[in-house]
Amino acid sequence: MAALLDRLQGDLTAARKAQDKSLTLVLGTTIAEARNREIELRRELVDDDVVDVVRKAIKRRREAVEMYDKAGRADLAEKERAEGTMLERYLPAQVDDAELRAAVRAAIQGGATNIGAVMGKVMPQFKGRAEGGTINAIAREELARQSTG
Template structure:
């Protein structure tokens, strides 16, 4: 039996959301699948699970940034909507890594010869992509190098 791709899972969830008449989920998934299609056109090939995961990460980050801006402007209803959309997409990311796991990866990179922040980030970033916040990774790496 073949394993379904992330894109196939998104399409199946969109169809289910339509059957359930879940307006928020339908809107989020429709827009996101359009982003996936645009990425495929840009790449000139079918999007891999890694490509889709990267798009999910970017979409969540974009929505959280928008939510922060709306909140700062006093538009809590729009801020709440963006947060809900980010939460809908969060379920498509692989399980998040804990700080201890990431710290172990950072130490392994340092033991492997990474002497500066650039070397550590280059070694660890691909391993944690979509599973740990880049800003936090940078902070942990700087602390470990200090």
């Protein structure tokens, strides 16, 4: 079983004992989503699978924050923001932009001439450690620099 899933389960037990309702709800929901993913994949989850589930949960909360902000519901936006922060501590350490930029440049030098090719080469190197949107933005900058330079 995935060590991260064990950690989530242990933290859920601790949150229940501490009667932390919001953390209990967030962790319980995330564990349920992980179990559903396990059924979907028809195999035991590994840490990468659990990281994907956590990442998707955080992404959903960020999208909800945007919608609540647009609707003028600061209270609900803050609740979603707090839940996202609770989940972020279960993600592996993020890669800094300089390391991403170096990998993108290496992919371009290796013959990747469009955004799809660059993303295809760089994403697998940083799976679970960097956001696709961040890599995409850096790749677009570097490709633009290549075409003008």
